[in-house]
Amino acid sequence: MTTLARAPATPLRPAAGPELRFGPRFVMSWRLIRRGASLIWLTAAGYMAIEVLVFRGAYPDEASRQKLLELSTSTAVRMMQGVPSGVDTAGGFAVWDGGWMLMVIVGCWALLTAIRLTRGEEDCGRAELVLSRPLTARQALAAHLAALAAAAAGVGVAAALPFVALGESLTSAVLWGIGLGALCAVAAALGALVAQVVAPRRAAVSVGLGLLAAAFVVRVVANSADGRIWLLTVAPFGWVERLRPFSDNDWTWLLAPVAAAVILGGVALAVCGGRDTGSALLRAARSHRSSFRLLGSAPGFGWRLNSAALVYWALTLAVVTFVFGLMTGALVEFIQDDETYRKMLESMGMDMSVPAVGYLSYIAKFLALPFAAFLGWRVGATRQEEADGRLDNLLVRGVVRWRWLAITAAHALLAALLLAAATTAALWAGTRAVDAPVTTWQVIEPLLGTVPLLVLFTGLAVLTFGIAPELTVVVPVTLAVLGYLLDTFGAALAWPDAVLGLSPFHHLARLPGEPMTPAAVAVITAIGLAAAIAGVVAFARRDLRGA
Known part of the structure; x- marks a missing residue:
């Protein structure tokens, strides 16, 4: 039996009408x-x-x-x-x-x-x-x-x-x-x-x-x-x-x-x-056997979709923080030899009584910025599901809206904690490679202090998603950048404490002399939780919005 070869399909051309200039x-x-x-x-x-x-x-x-x-x-x-x-x-x-x-x-x-x-x-x-x-x-x-x-x-x-x-x-x-x-x-x-x-x-x-x-x-x-x-x-x-x-x-x-x-x-x-x-x-090749891992629930499916991006974030930040760890020895020697540089760092709110620990405390504050950006992106992925219309298909299957968003927010926070753990391990490895004069706990402690900020920016992202979903990424990332710049350079420029206190970064630990206070941990965490709850409630009450 003879079969005729089909000619390649001609690409469809736009319908007739005035051209969009x-x-x-x-x-x-x-x-x-x-x-x-x-x-x-x-x-x-x-x-x-x-x-x-x-x-x-x-x-x-x-x-x-x-x-x-x-x-x-x-x-x-x-x-x-x-x-x-x-x-x-x-x-x-x-x-x-x-x-x-x-x-x-x-x-x-x-x-x-x-x-x-x-x-x-x-x-x-x-x-x-x-x-x-x-x-x-x-x-x-x-x-x-x-x-x-x-x-x-x-x-x-x-x-x-x-x-x-x-x-x-x-x-x-x-x-x-x-x-x-x-x-x-x-x-x-x-x-x-x-x-x-x-x-x-x-x-x-x-x-x-x-x-x-x-x-x-x-x-x-x-x-x-x-x-x-x-x-x-x-x-x-x-x-x-x-x-x-x-x-x-x-x-x-x-x-x-x-x-x-x-x-x-x-x-x-x-x-x-x-x-x-x-x-x-x-x-992607389709010849491999399908995996049903994490497909038993909507939140599990959401975690699976975003797990690859978490790996890339972790690898990128791990490379950066490993190099930061390698820099510890050189910067400590420079701080000890340069009184002007020491005073400049102290004017920015850093405790230089133990330079190595003070430097790690500064690195922890810096890393809180990409952590906050990651949370904005993670919750922003949820917004993209809504904008593309895929969330409609999920919510018509009996999924409770407020519960789904609450679990999604918890997953975003968990992902940020895993990101923080990976960067902490990389920073520790860098300090060990150069025999920096710091203990393992001195590496962990300042980064552990960023956890309340992770709760805060998770809450802000969820609140934005509930009230103004089109700004889900922009608002938390902008607030994080402004807060970091305000605290980092505001003190060096001698701005008043009342202004510096507006930045959540200002309330992080200034180790070794100023650990993060329980009051600061409680207030920042409470604000984050309250914002998350308000965002979940707002999402449960509003209509879904496309792009």
Whole structure:
């Protein structure tokens, strides 16, 4: 019997009608990211401004700056913050001390946002509704990339403006801003490409974050020795570091991130036009035997869906905290030798009577910030289930709404506790690797003090989800960033205690002399529990809301 080969299906073209022009397409995409972009802009501007002000207060003379140069040459410090470049100037110090963290924040935001706009919209079916208009898939992706490019440009402006306003070098500020914006564009283009290749959204997020984490590890390894510095040329974080703003101002390295963003975006557009909506070039293999683990209940299923992301968060923070542990010895020696640096840390509320313990207490406060961001993301995943309409299918099956959210919130808190435990273990391993003068309990105790903050930000995320679900991620993350900046730099700038007390970070332990008081633990925990209860009640009473 002869069978006729079927010709390849011709991609469906949009229905006839007036074409949706680029302007409206761009506006549609921009509206989906404007809140997150605004938060990233404020974070970049505020972080850089405060770094400059802290440098001016802590290193007012040449002698103190020379000691800072000695610290910056330590191998452990170089691994995290990079090869020293212009650190004896306010601008160079700000980029060296805070630039690496800002690059990580901006890169992760851009990648996750690009995947949400592309793969996320396809997985929930909204992309099909958009493409039912006179609009092709490539045109829709081009609009998304244009909106992300605008956000990246805003990141560059926000990162450069504080230097200009505070009287630093205009040329260097522009170079740093363009470099950070270009990194944001690279991460966004990478996210768009990963979304074309991998499905579903959770798999795309895992692959994308894994690639960013690998790029960051390459940077850490490259900075560990002069013989490995060439590795900076093979990863996006290294390209920005090679710019050396406020020092050599090497503009030629801008070509690398700009070219990478254009190439990745172009490949994403090419792949997008050659596949069906909702499909991907790669999908998880279905040949293995199905597992029914954790499928006996709705909360268990929710835990299973988000477990892979928890692993990636844990691995990323473990790498960072391990390097922090390696830095303990070098920083303790620097604190003991530099009286100016010691006084600066004490002005920020740190107890330096035992420098190693005081340093670990500071690290614990810093880690409370990504813990809070993780909780915002974790509860935000629940919001995404509602926005995509999948929560409707769950709640019509007899699931009690308030009980489901209460258990989901408890799972989010449990996941944050596991994340804290993993980072504690990595920090301990780092201190042991350099024989730092601290005990195991001295590593555990400050991080144990962050638990009340985990309860607080879980409650705030749940409350936001119950009242204003579209702000589930934005509100807790914004409050965490503002609270951290207020406590970290407000004291150094001599702000009054009444203002500093508004930050929950201000009530963490200042070890070794000031452990966290039972009253602070009780109040912060009570506020978190009350917020969670209010959020559960509000969710039980309101209607479900789509995107």
